[in-house]
Amino acid sequence: MESPITQNYRLEFFGKGSDYFAIMIVNWLLTLVTLGLYYPWARAKRLRYIYGQTALNDERFHFAGTGKEMFRGFIKLILFYIAIIACYILILKMVNSPLLAILFLYLAIFAIIPFAIHGSFRYKMSKTSYRGIRFGYRGNRNELVKNFFKWFLLTIVTLGFYGAWLEMNIRRYTHQNIRYGDVEFSNQANGGDYFILNFKGYILTLITLGIYAFWWQCDIFNYYIDNMAMVKGEQKIKCYSTATGGGFFSLLVVNALITVFTLGFGKAWADMRTQKFICENIKMEGDINIDEINQTEEEYTNAFGEDAMDFFEIDLA
């Protein structure tokens, strides 16, 4: 058996602002004319473009999610939302306690978060493919829900300090359960490191009157990426970031300028710059042969969780 060769992998983004802008404009038009009903299809178009313009070693990724699937998830979500609001009004009327009703509302919306995270990962991963091989998510829903509430309770008890652990624990759990065919993802992020990183970032940002914020942002990004790896048997790919605070500075400042001076219309170009920046700064090195990966993950078409994440604007990057 030949010894594995260490190689590096090239992640690229080809998306162009003008193309993306055209897609967004058509999305906007159709969403408007359909009084919002087109929204899931618009989202599918947008995601499909971004995935399709991302390439690893010259092969493009593919997002197979459809508007129809996301529309179904959207309908389920709306029904769920109406049910919650109905309960809220019922409590308001029956018990006549606004406090209790609002508490219920927050709890209900809050309780859906771990389910949404699980569903979103399952749907999005299953719909992502590369070289004909699907990604997948093997996390256990009940385990995630149980842990989520445990971690969240700890966050409340510690007056928010445990928040860093909560965030990293969720990240580690979800990422460790991502598969790309028979390649397993691994993630070493932990709350302690993340807490120190944020603590340092917060203090320095205060001292430098906000200027350090870009470097703080960069540290977070680097921490995310540097803790990611992929494993296949004995073989491994390690990820590392080459992003710098200066890089983040010019990315975010120029993006803000583009967006402001075009009255928001330049956001399409800014978004493309961000994607390009991310892809260009994620480097990978290892000995997994991307020609020898086998299909293992099944298809999953329930987009409820994915829609819920979008609806409540939860972004786990």
Next chain:
Amino acid sequence: MNKTIEAKYFDGHSSASQQIIIAFNDTMNEFRLQVADGISFLWQLEDLQFEQYGSLLELRNANYSGAVLKIDNKDFSQQFYEMMKQDRRLDIHSRLLNLGFSKITAIAFCFFCLMVLGYFYVLPPVAERLVVLLPASFDNEIGDIFMETFLNEHDVDTVKTRYLEKFASNLNLKNAKPLRFTVVKSNELNAFALPNGHIVVYTAILDSMNSSDELVALLGHEVSHVNNRHSTKMLCRNLAGYMVISLIFSDINGVMAVLTDNAQQLQSLSYSRTFEQEADEQGLKIIIDNHVDPNGMVKLFDQLEKENDISIPQIISSHPSTEDRKENLQKIISQTVYEVKPNDNLTSIFESLKN
């Protein structure tokens, strides 16, 4: 099957890329994939999904889970796309994209202008008309909900409230629904009417008044807001406005948010110019019919204007200019025949209210 072309093929079982030959004819309704010596299968056009990236065409087959065919050939890619177009196999999104960047942008721009025009000129009257469809119980309910939270945060002056009720009972306010009155202790120069007929007057505005005529004017004005359902109309207008704006920005969450948390804003509702004018004129009529001096309303505005720099009171909200409103009132008063009868009863209650 008279043409062949080279393609890259991923079979959906392994990530290995295979160089294969595909054969097709001019109608492009099926493709034969020559995977290896002697092994081939047929992909029907109707099973195919495609993505186009410049000269690169990616084909996926619903019956071959995961499999991808990648053909990097400009002519082929173009020919295939034309076929799909002729077959009307492109969705509406792709067809619009086909129009090209400048045309889409132009259409979008025209649409945007139409929306803006609609927002300012079509939406308000339509939303107001729709209020007729809402039952009166709706007005009462949102008024009650608002009052409940309002009373939790404000101190009611029970003595003055009783005097104000007594004051109002001496007037014919031509109210369309039963009225309730509350005086709250506050330094703010403010008074407002809720759609459920609840009129709230702040102590500061009472203190600023010099005569009972002004109080009659204030009540007449507020009652007219209630009678014409101005709050409900404005609420519907704002609601519809927010929804259209959320829609313009494709912010679906925004549409939902508007529905859930809009009832809390009754107090800060500023009426439109027409609504204020309507309330002024009908209020004036109430004053005259009660044989009270209509100049009380002008004096009320004078008082409020004088103390304007302390806080901007609701009933002279900056929206319609107070000057214009005063002028309008003076014009009407000069054209109206009215008779003022001294009312000692009102005066004495007003004196008690002031203390």
